[in-house]
Amino acid sequence: MSNAVPADRTPPAQSPHHARRWWILAVVVFGLIVVILDTTVLNVALKTIADPRRGIGASQTDLEWALNSYTLVFAGLLITFGALGDRLGHKRVLVSGMVVFTIGSLIAGYAHGAAQLIVGRTVMGAGGAAIMPATLAIISHVFEPQERPKAIGIWGASVGVGAAVGPIVGGALIQHFWWGSVFLINVLVAIVAVPLMLVLVPSSRNPNPNRLDPVGAVLSMAGLVALVYGIVRGGDLGRWSTVSVWAPILAGVVVLAGFVVWETRIGHPAIDMSTFRSARFSAAVVTVLLTFFAAMGGLFFSAFYLQSIHRLSPLTAGVWMLPFAVAQLYFAPRSARMVRRWGARTVGAVGAGLVAVSFIPFAYLTASTPVWVFGVLFFVEGVGIANVVAPMAEVVMSSVPRAKAGSASAVNNTFRQIGGALGVAVIGTVLSTVYRDDITAAVDRMGSSVLGARANLTGSITATDGYIEQNQAAHPELTALSRPASDAFIHAMHVAGVGCAVAAAVGVAIILIWMPGRKPVEPAPQSASGPASPALTPSQAR
Helix, strand or coil, X not given: CCCCCCCCXXXXXXXXXXXXXXXXXXXXXXXXXXXXXXXXXXXXXXXXXXXXXXXXXXXXXXHHHHHHHHHHHHHHHHHHHHHHHHHHCHHHHHHHHHHHHHHHHHHHHCCCCHHHHHHHHHHHHHHHHHHHHHHHHHHHHHCCCCCHHHHHHHHHHHHHHHHHHHHHHHHHHHHHCCCCHHHHHHHHHHHHHXXXXXXXXXXXXXXXXXXXXXXXHHHHHHHHHHHHHHHHHHHHHCCCCCHHHHHHHHHHHHHHHHHHHHHHHCCCCCCCHHHHHCHHHHHHHHHHHHHHHHHHHHHHHHHHHHHHHCCCCHHHHHHHCHHHHHHHHHHCCCHHHHHHHHCHHHHHHHHHHHHHHHHHHHHCCCCCCCHHHHHHHHHHHHHHHHHHHHHHHHHHHCCCEHHHHHHHHXXXXXXXXXXXXXXXXXXXXXXXXXXXXXXXXXXXXCHHHHHHXXXXXXXXXXXXXXXXXXXXXXXXXXXXXXXXHHHHHHHHHHHHHHHHHHHHXXXXXXXXXXXXXXXXXXXXXXXXXXXXXXXXXXXXXX
């Protein structure tokens, strides 16, 4: 009998049907929770960070970059780290990512200004980019196809765990400590997780990995940064005809187009563009991008709605975000069963549709709307996200050979992070532009007494509230701006909510038009690394 190892399998000690697979799943999910927790924990801290007395006086632009420096680096490096995991081993990349993430958390936690905070978040993004694809790749290696959908469902539910723990823990920490403590929770998690990863997680890698593509990584990141910078700059200035706005947007589009051309020309692309010829694959990743565009954009303005309009504490605001996470926790593990019954196409379309529906009422919320209405809407959104993330991840992972699991996971998560980054940038810009237009008119009506403070009063609702509170003793007339500021933000949120709903609705249309229905699914192409993993059955592909 030959001792050769089949090309699509890891050696016996690393067998996909691993005896400790459920313990391994628990450990890698623990690492994933850190990445997701950091995204949600920052949302409840935004208002405090913007406060010059309790935080660092960050502007809305600073806050957008604090969020997007993380997501852009995350998205830009996901493909590279996915390929690096295939080459060096997913366990090694996972543990290294946890260490880098911890270092970034320490930098951000002890930041003395917006620049240092952004640097820390950038380092954390690099660590997160190493962690995310490694988790899904390890799951694909240790679980056989019949158990993999359930494992991926649990993986998807961990997003809900992170979303649930983040706002509540963040709110509690801010209430009792300083704002930087929200990042130090990551250090405690890493102290527990890293030793467990070293002991339990088996080594796995692609026996025939592709060469790395550093040029592709640089082009993708440069294009995304330029594009998002232009969008955020436009919202900051309120003018789109300025060279400093349209030039970086145009440069970003050109560089991203160059990235696509580069990837089609080289023999070892970071992203195999031929994969996008599969309607299932393309529809899945674009739907993930659009739904996370809506979700992350919604989280951005919701934090200010709860804390600046309803005047809730960070902890209470975090509690009211809990329904979003609870829905994911409950429905994500059950999405695999629903996919087996109705198919990925149906489940994904309904999920994206629920996300769209959840944002429509945001166009009608007011300052007097009961907070429980917000909780209901976030629950509906969480149900929708749960039935997009796991089914679309399974569609993506079943479209490629198991040996390329790391790269496929990276593509899926890259589109997810790009969607989140663009959501914060675009929705944040819409929020900023509409708010500035409305509140500027109110400031101008007050006359020369506040004319010199126009920039401080119109940047964001946090900036307006902070300036009024600091200066109302000397200028009592400033209190008259509190109501116009609230009205301006509510109007801006109405417009932003409609934008989120439209993005998710486009995701529904893409699934219904381009994702195959009852037809049998074509298997993924054979490669030098072995046969493709089994695709979904025809009923699952509906």
